[in-house]
Amino acid sequence: MDFSVIQYEEMEILLNDLFTRYGYDFTEYSKASMQRRIQRLFIVDKFPSFAEFRHRLQNDPQYFRRFVEEITVNVTEMLRDPAFYRTLRTSILPILATYPFIRIWNAGCSTGEEVYSMAILLKEAGLLHKSLLYGTDINPLVIEKARKGIFPISQMQKYSENYIQSGGVKDFSSYYTANYHLAKFESSLMEKMIFSTHNLVSDFSFNEFQLILCRNVLIYFERELQSKVFNLFDYSLENFGYLALGSKESLRFSPIADRYRQIGKEKIWRKVHEAG
Amino acid sequence: MKPAKLIVIGGSAGSLQVILNFLAAIPRTFPLPVLIVLHRNNVLESTLEELFSSRTLLPVKEVEEKEPILPGTIYVCPADYHVLLEKDHSFSLDYSERVNYSRPSIDVTFRSAADSFGSALVALLLSGGNADGVEGLEYVKARGGVVVVQDPATADVPFMPQQAMLKNEIDYIVPAEEIPAFLQGLARS
Numbered sequence: 001m002d003f004s005v006i007q008y009e010e011m012e013i014l015l016n017d018l019f020t021r022y023g024y025d026f027t028e029y030s031k032a033s034m035q036r037r038i039q040r041l042f043i044v045d046k047f048p049s050f051a052e053f054r055h056r057l058q059n060d061p062q063y064f065r066r067f068v069e070e071i072t073v074n075v076t077e078m079l080r081d082p083a084f085y086r087t088l089r090t091s092i093l094p095i096l097a098t099y100p101f102i103r104i105w106n107a108g109c110s111t112g113e114e115v116y117s118m119a120i121l122l123k124e125a126g127l128l129h130k131s132l133l134y135g136t137d138i139n140p141l142v143i144e145k146a147r148k149g150i151f152p153i154s155q156m157q158k159y160s161e162n163y164i165q166s167g168g169v170k171d172f173s174s175y176y177t178a179n180y181h182l183a184k185f186e187s188s189l190m191e192k193m194i195f196s197t198h199n200l201v202s203d204f205s206f207n208e209f210q211l212i213l214c215r216n217v218l219i220y221f222e223r224e225l226q227s228k229v230f231n232l233f234d235y236s237l238e239n240f241g242y243l244a245l246g247s248k249e250s251l252r253f254s255p256i257a258d259r260y261r262q263i264g265k266e267k268i269w270r271k272v273h274e275a276g
Numbered sequence: 277m278k279p280a281k282l283i284v285i286g287g288s289a290g291s292l293q294v295i296l297n298f299l300a301a302i303p304r305t306f307p308l309p310v311l312i313v314l315h316r317n318n319v320l321e322s323t324l325e326e327l328f329s330s331r332t333l334l335p336v337k338e339v340e341e342k343e344p345i346l347p348g349t350i351y352v353c354p355a356d357y358h359v360l361l362e363k364d365h366s367f368s369l370d371y372s373e374r375v376n377y378s379r380p381s382i383d384v385t386f387r388s389a390a391d392s393f394g395s396a397l398v399a400l401l402l403s404g405g406n407a408d409g410v411e412g413l414e415y416v417k418a419r420g421g422v423v424v425v426q427d428p429a430t431a432d433v434p435f436m437p438q439q440a441m442l443k444n445e446i447d448y449i450v451p452a453e454e455i456p457a458f459l460q461g462l463a464r465s
Contacts, residue, residue, distance in 0.1 A: 008363060030342075030368045032360035032388050037372075073372040216371040219341045219357075248341060248354055248369050 006039050010050050014038070017058055024068065024138075025201045028225035037071040069141045073220065076110040077155065079117045080215070081247050082165030087266040088118075089167050092242055093125045096210055102131040103209045105236065107200060108217035109135035112146025112193075118213070119189040120175060124168070128192055134207070136198035146195045149185040151176075156183055200229050205236040212237055215267075216246035223253065230254040237271050244268045280422065280462050281396035282345065282361075283308055284389050286382030286412070288315040288404025290432025294452050295402070299332035299350065301456030306334060308463050311351045311389070313359065313382045315404070325352050341369040353380040360388040376408035386412025395420030398462055400455075402426045404436030414444050424458070427451040 006014075008031065015027045015034075026034065047053040056063050079085050096102050102122070106115045115135040122128040137143050160172040176183040198206070200217070212233050218226050233243055234256045243251070243260065245267040251257050260269040287295060295312060316324065328350060329336040336350045337343075339359050344366045345351070351367075353359045358370040358380050375381035386399050386409060399416040401409045403426055413423045423446055428434035430452040440446065450458045 030360075030362065032362050032368045032392070033370045033372070035391070036360065036370070036384070036388065073370070075371055075373055219369045219371065223342055246371070248357060250340075253342075 006035060006042055006050060006053075008035065010054075011035055011038055014054055014057065017054065018064065018067075021058055022061070022064055023202070024199070026071070028201070028222045030220050030222055033073075033220055034071065037073075041067065041070045065140075069139055072137075072139045072142075073216075074110045074139065074142050076113045076216075077162070078113045078151075078159040079162035079166045079168075080114065082162045084244070084247070084266050084268075085117065085121065085162075085166035087264060087268060088244075089121055089125070091263055092211065092268065093121060093127065097125065097127055099210060100130065102127060102211075103134070103207060104131065104211045104213070105134045105136070105207070105209045107136055107198070107212060107214040107233070109137050109142075109146060109195075110139075111142045111151075112149070112195065113151065114213065114215065115146065115193055115195075116149060116185055116189055119193065120163075120168070121166075122192075123189065124170070128189075131192050133193045134209075135193060135195045138197065138199045138201075140197050143195045143197055147190075147193075149187075149190050150182050151185070153178055153181050153183045200232065201225065205232055207236065208238050209236055210238055210241045211244065212241070213244040214246075215244065216249070218249050219246065226253075227255050230256050234259070234271070234275065239271055239274050241271050242268055243271070278395045278420075280308060280398045282365075282389060282393050283310045283398045283400065283459060283462065284313065284385055285310060285400045285402065286313045286386065286404075286409040287402035288382075288406055288408065288433070288436055290403035290405075291426075293432075294426060294455060295328075296331050297452070298456045298459060299328055299334075302332060302334065302460060304333040305348075306460065306463055307347050309345045309347055309349050309351065310459075311339070311345075311353070311359065311385065313353050313380050313385045313409075315378055315380075315382075315406070315408070316355075328352060339367045339369065341367060343367050353385070356380075358384045360384065361392040363392055365392060376406060378406070378408050382409035383412035387415045390416040390419040390421050393421065395422075397421035398424060398459075400424040400426070400459075401437055401440050403431035403433045403452075405433045406436065407439045409436060410439045410443050413440050413446075417444060417447075422447050422462075424448040424450060426455065 019025045122131050163172040176185045259273040325338050360368040417423050425437035425440045428437045
C-alpha cells in the first residue's frame with residue numbers, strides 16, 4: 001500500500017499554481033474528494049516527490065490536460081435513477097411540449113449518457129424535432145466522446161432495465177447499432193445536440209433554457225461555489241423553467257431557494273419567481 | 277490513547293445483525309458520532325435508515341453532503357455514493373468509480389476519515405466476504421487511529437476480518453457479542 005501523500009497545504013499550493021498558470025480554478029472544489037483524486041494521479045504517474053509533480057504541472061500543458069481529465073469525475077450512466085426520468089416523462093415533458101421551442105442544458109454532462117437519455121425521452125414524446133440539447137463539461141476529452149454517441153455494449157443491459165423502469169415501452173436496442181463491444185446510438189438522436197466545453201466556475205451563461213440538468217456535479221463543490229453556480233443556473237433559466245439535480249443534491253441551502261418549488265419527491269425544482 | 281471523536285464501522289455480508297445488536301444496546305447518552313458503511317444490494321437501500329431507527333434511541337441519519345458531523349448520531353452512507361470526511365469534520369459525497377467493486381467503499385471512507393481525524397478515529401471492520409476495508413485499516417493505523425476487527429470466529433463470513441488480521445497489526449479483536457460493550461467503553465475512555 002502506498003502512503004505517499006499530498007498534504008492539504010500542498011494541494012492548496014498546487015491549485016493556486018494552476019489557477020495562475022492556466023486560469024482553471026479548482027480552489028473551491030470540495031477538498032476531500034479533490035485530495036483523493038490528486039493523490040491517485042500522483043501515485044499512478046509515479047512522481048517521486050511533490051516538487052516534481054508541481055514542476056511538471058506548471059511546465060507541461062499536455063500534462064495539465066491529463067490532470068483535468070483525471071481529477072474530474074466522469075462516472076455517469078443512461079437513465080440514471082429511472083424514477084427521476086419517469087417524472088420527467090410524466091410531469092415535465094407535457095409542460096415543455098406547450099413551448100414552440102425547447103432548450104435544455106445538461107451541465108457537467110461528462111460522456112453524454114444523460115443527454116442521449118433525454119433525447120430518447122423527447123423523441124418518444126414527439127418533441128425532439130423542436131428541441132435543442134446543450135451538453136457541456138469542463139473536460140474536453142469527455143465532450144469528444146459525447147459527440148460520438150458510442151458507449152460500451154456491456155452497459156446496455158443495465159441501460160435497458162433503466163429504460164423500462166423509466167416508463168419506456170419500446171425495445172431499447174432499437175436506439176443503437178451493436179458493433180463488437182460498442183453500441184453506436186442512432187444519428188437522429190444526435191441531430192439536436194450541441195456539445196461544448198464550459199467551466200461552471202468561470203464561464204458565463206450562454207442562453208436561456210426551460211430545463212437545466214446538473215446531476216452529481218455540485219457535490220464536488222464547496223457551498224460558496226455551489227451558490228455561485230446556482231445563481232448562474234437561475235440567470236440561465238426562463239421563468240417557470242426547471243432545474244434538475246442529482247439524487248443527493250438540494251437547492252435547500254442555496255440563495256435562490258425561495259424562488260423555486262420542488263416537483264414531487266424527485267430532485268426537480270420549478271422557478272416560480274424571477275429575481276427581484 | 278487519545279479520546280475517540282468518530283467511530284466508523286465497515287461491514288459486508290453477515291454484518292447487519294452485528295450492527296443491529298450494537299444499535300439496540302447503546303444508550304441514549306452515547307456521545308460519539310458513528311458512521312456505518314455497509315455493502316448492500318440496491319433493493320434494501322431506502323429502508324436501511326428506517327431499519328436502524330427502529331432499533332435505537334439515538335438519531336439515525338442518512339449522510340447529506342456538506343453536513344457537519346454531530347455527536348451521538350448514527351450516520352448511514354447513502355446508496356451508491358462514497359462518503360468522505362472534510363478537514364472541518366463535515367461530510368462530502370462522491371460518485372466516482374467503485375472501489376473493490378463497492379460504492380460506498382469502506383476503504384474510501386476509512387482513508388478519508390483517517391486523514392481528517394487521525395488518532396481520534398476508531399475504525400471497526402465486521403463480517404464480510406470481500407477485502408474492502410483491509411487497506412483502509414492499514415491507513416487508519418498509519419495515521420495513529422485505533423483499528424478493531426470482529427473476531428472472525430464469531431463472524432458469519434470471516435474472510436474480511438481474517439484478511440485484515442493477515443495484513444495489519446490490529447489493536448483489538450472483539451467477539452461479536454462484546455462489540456456493543458467495547459464501543460461503549462471507547463466512548464467513556
